Amino acid sequence: MNTDVxxxxxxxxxxADDALACRNSDGGYRMIDYYxxxxxxxxxxxxxxxxxxxxxxxxxIASLKKSRTSLEQxxxxxxxxxxxxxxxxxxxxxxDRDRYGFRKANHYVKLEDYNGxxxxxxxxxxxxxxxxxxxxxKNGLLVTKNGSPTRFPPRSEELRRxxxxxxxxxxxxxxxxxxxxxxxxxKDNKGVYDKLVEETMDMINENTEAIEKxxxxxxxxxxxxxxxxxxxxxxxxxxxxxxxxxxxxxxxxKPTIGYCQSLNxxxxxxxxxxDEERAFWMLVIITERYLPGIHExxxxxxxxxxxxxMLCLRQYLPNVWSLMHETSHSNNNSFxxxxxxxxxxxxxxxxxxxxxxxxxxxxLRVWDCLFYEDSKxxxxxxxxxxxxxxxxxLELGSIRSDDDGILSAELFQLIQNSPKxxxxxxxLMQECFRFSSFSKLSQEEVQNCKKYVVExxxxxxxxxxxxxxxxxxxxxxxxxxxxxxxxxxKQIGLKxxxxxxxLNNRMRRIQQRIx
Amino acid sequence: MSKQTSVxxxxxxxxxxxxxxxxxxxxxNDFQExxxxxxxxAFLTQRCTIGTKTIKFEIWDTAGQERFANLAPLxxxxxxxxxxxxxxxxxxSFIKARHWVKELHEQASKNIVIALVGNKYDxxxxxxxxxxxxxxxSVSVEEGQALADEEGLLFFETSAKSALNVxxxxxxxxxxxxxxxxxxxxxxxxxxxxxxxxxxxETGAIGNCAC
Numbered sequence: 001m002n003t004d005v006x007x008x009x010x011x012x013x014x015x016a017d018d019a020l021a022c023r024n025s026d027g028g029y030r031m032i033d034y035y036x037x038x039x040x041x042x043x044x045x046x047x048x049x050x051x052x053x054x055x056x057x058x059x060x061i062a063s064l065k066k067s068r069t070s071l072e073q074x075x076x077x078x079x080x081x082x083x084x085x086x087x088x089x090x091x092x093x094x095x096d097r098d099r100y101g102f103r104k105a106n107h108y109v110k111l112e113d114y115n116g117x118x119x120x121x122x123x124x125x126x127x128x129x130x131x132x133x134x135x136x137x138k139n140g141l142l143v144t145k146n147g148s149p150t151r152f153p154p155r156s157e158e159l160r161r162x163x164x165x166x167x168x169x170x171x172x173x174x175x176x177x178x179x180x181x182x183x184x185x186x187k188d189n190k191g192v193y194d195k196l197v198e199e200t201m202d203m204i205n206e207n208t209e210a211i212e213k214x215x216x217x218x219x220x221x222x223x224x225x226x227x228x229x230x231x232x233x234x235x236x237x238x239x240x241x242x243x244x245x246x247x248x249x250x251x252x253x254k255p256t257i258g259y260c261q262s263l264n265x266x267x268x269x270x271x272x273x274x275d276e277e278r279a280f281w282m283l284v285i286i287t288e289r290y291l292p293g294i295h296e297x298x299x300x301x302x303x304x305x306x307x308x309x310m311l312c313l314r315q316y317l318p319n320v321w322s323l324m325h326e327t328s329h330s331n332n333n334s335f336x337x338x339x340x341x342x343x344x345x346x347x348x349x350x351x352x353x354x355x356x357x358x359x360x361x362x363x364l365r366v367w368d369c370l371f372y373e374d375s376k377x378x379x380x381x382x383x384x385x386x387x388x389x390x391x392x393x394l395e396l397g398s399i400r401s402d403d404d405g406i407l408s409a410e411l412f413q414l415i416q417n418s419p420k421x422x423x424x425x426x427x428l429m430q431e432c433f434r435f436s437s438f439s440k441l442s443q444e445e446v447q448n449c450k451k452y453v454v455e456x457x458x459x460x461x462x463x464x465x466x467x468x469x470x471x472x473x474x475x476x477x478x479x480x481x482x483x484x485x486x487x488x489x490k491q492i493g494l495k496x497x498x499x500x501x502x503l504n505n506r507m508r509r510i511q512q513r514i515x
Numbered sequence: 516m517s518k519q520t521s522v523x524x525x526x527x528x529x530x531x532x533x534x535x536x537x538x539x540x541x542x543x544n545d546f547q548e549x550x551x552x553x554x555x556x557a558f559l560t561q562r563c564t565i566g567t568k569t570i571k572f573e574i575w576d577t578a579g580q581e582r583f584a585n586l587a588p589l590x591x592x593x594x595x596x597x598x599x600x601x602x603x604x605x606x607x608s609f610i611k612a613r614h615w616v617k618e619l620h621e622q623a624s625k626n627i628v629i630a631l632v633g634n635k636y637d638x639x640x641x642x643x644x645x646x647x648x649x650x651x652x653s654v655s656v657e658e659g660q661a662l663a664d665e666e667g668l669l670f671f672e673t674s675a676k677s678a679l680n681v682x683x684x685x686x687x688x689x690x691x692x693x694x695x696x697x698x699x700x701x702x703x704x705x706x707x708x709x710x711x712x713x714x715x716x717e718t719g720a721i722g723n724c725a726c
Contacts, residue, residue, distance in 0.1 A: 214531070214552050216549050217531070217552050218551070220549035220550075261530065261578055261579075262552075264552070298585060299585065302555075302586075339589070344555065344556050344575070345558070346555075348554035348555045351555060356551065356554070409571075413558060413560070
C-alpha cells in the first residue's frame, strides 16, 4: 500500500466511519442528519480541479461582465430561433436540432418519428399562437410582432385551458415568471442576486465542487451548452458560465439545499427561456413553493411526494396499483414508510420535473401547467403516464421476477423508457385533464395527502428511533409499521376528501381479492 | 441446454466517477463524453454467456451525490452483486469507495459479490504510445489491490472510454456468483439475516488488471 498518497481531507475516513456508526444503530436516517449537523460549518478542503486557472478578482469581474454580455447574445439567438414564424417552422424539419438547440433524434426517438410528429405539431403551434394573440387582445394586452408580453390575463377557466394546450414557446419564460408571481419575488429582493454573484465569485466549498462535476454534464448535446471550440481549445459557453453562477448563488442563498443534482437540469432549462436573474428567482420559487423539500439534504421531500403518488395510484389506477405494491404491503399503509420498488423509477420525475424523463417539448408542456396550476399537475402527469402504460403493464404484470413481489425487469424498463418516447404532448395532456378520473384532482387534495404522508412518516421514524432498530427482525419491523399507521379517517387524513370514501371501499374490495 | 439465471447488480460510488459510463459500455458498447448525471437511479439489463451459463444482469445504476446515499439501501437490499467504482485520478472517490464496501459488508446480503473498480484509466495513458504517464494517477494499483484483498473483492482498473476491462468485470462477477445465489426465474429468494462474523473464503481477486 502506497502510504505517500496524501488525501485532501484526511479526517474524512474517521468522520464518515462515525457517521456510519450512527446510521447502523438508527435505521438509516442518521447519516444525513450527521452530515447536516456536522459538515455545514466546517471548512471543506478540496482538490483544485485540474486545468482551471484561478482568476484574480478583477479578472473575475471582467470575465463576469463579458459572459453576461455574451449570454444576452445567446439568449437573443435562442429567442430568434424559438420565435420563428409558424410558417417557417418547417426549417426545423431540415435541421437535426429542435427549436431549443437539442438534438431531435436520440436512443429512443428516431429522426423520422420526430419529423413525422413535427409535421402535425407545427401547424398546431401556429393555430394556438393565433388564439393566444386573440385572447391577449381581448384582455387589452398588446403583443408586438416580435416581442413577448410580460403581463398575462387574469386567471380564468379559459386561460387555464389555453395553458393546458401549451403556451407559445417564445412567450414561455415571461409567462412562467408571471404565473409563478416572480415579479413579487423580484420586487422584494431588489439587488439581492447581484450581491450574491459578488459574494460567491471566489467561493469554493463542497457545493461548488459538486456543481463543477455536473456543469459540463448538463445538456451536453445542446448547442447552447456545448463548449465552443476556438482555435483548437475548448471554451466554456456563455450559458454554462451563467449556469455556474446561478447554481453557486442558489447554493449560498438556500443553505438547506446547497447544490443537489437535478437542479442543474432545472436551472439549465430555465436559462433557455429566462434571463439569469429571473431564472435564479424561478429556481428559488420552484424549490420553495412548487416542490418544497424535494432537494433538501435528506431528500425526505422526495419520499413524501412519492408517498402521495402511491396514494393517488391506489385511488385512481387500482389495476396499476395492484401490480405495484408488494404483497406484504397490502394490509396497511406501510408503503408510505417503505416505498414500493416502483418508486426507484419515479424519483427523477419529481427531482428533475421530467427533464430527461420525457422529450423536451412534452416536458415544457408539463412545466406550463405546473406554473399555472401548482404541483398537482406533476401528480396528474405521473398518473397519466401510468394510465397510458396500463395495458402494457397489465400484460407484463403476470410475469414477476420472483415471488418476493418485486417487479419484473420488464416492468421497470417499461416505466423508465416509455415516457422517453412520449412525443405527443397533446395525448398526455388530454389524459391528464380531460379523459381521466384524476382530471379533477385538486391542489387541496394533494396538500391533504402530503400532510397525511408527512405525519405518518414522522410518526414511524419516531417510533423507530425510540425502539432502536437494532436487532429488530423483519416480523417486528412490520408490526411496528402497522402500529405507526395513522387512521385515514383522521380529520387531516384522506377521509375528509369525498373521493376517499370511494377509495376505501375500492381498496377493501381489492384487498379481499388479494387475500 | 444452458441455464439462465438473473443477477441483480447495483453500482455505487462517488458522483462523476463513471458508473453510468461503465454500464453504457457494457450494455450498448458505447461511450458518451460528459454523460448526464443520473438522478435517483437508472435500470438496465444485459445478457451474457459465461461457459454454459447465461446470465441476465439486472443493473441498478445509482446517483452518486452524497445526499442520495440514504436511498442506496433500497437498491442493494436485494442485490447479489455490486460494483463499487472510484476514479483513479480522484483520491476522495477512493475513500468513498472504501465506505461503500464497508456499508455493503454490514448491510447487504452476505453472499453479495463485490467488485472494486478503478475507472478512467484512459486519463493516465499517453494516446500516442499507449503507455501510462507518470504522475497522472492518484490511487495506485497497490492501494486498490490491497483494499480488494483485505475485503475479499474482485479488483479491476477499467476505462469506460476505451472499453478496457469493462466486460471482464462483469464476466468475473458472473463466474463468482454462486449457483444458488443467482435466481432462476421462478425461485424464491433466500431471505433472513446474515452472520456478519462468518469468515469469507472468497478472498483474492480473479481478474488481474491488464495495466
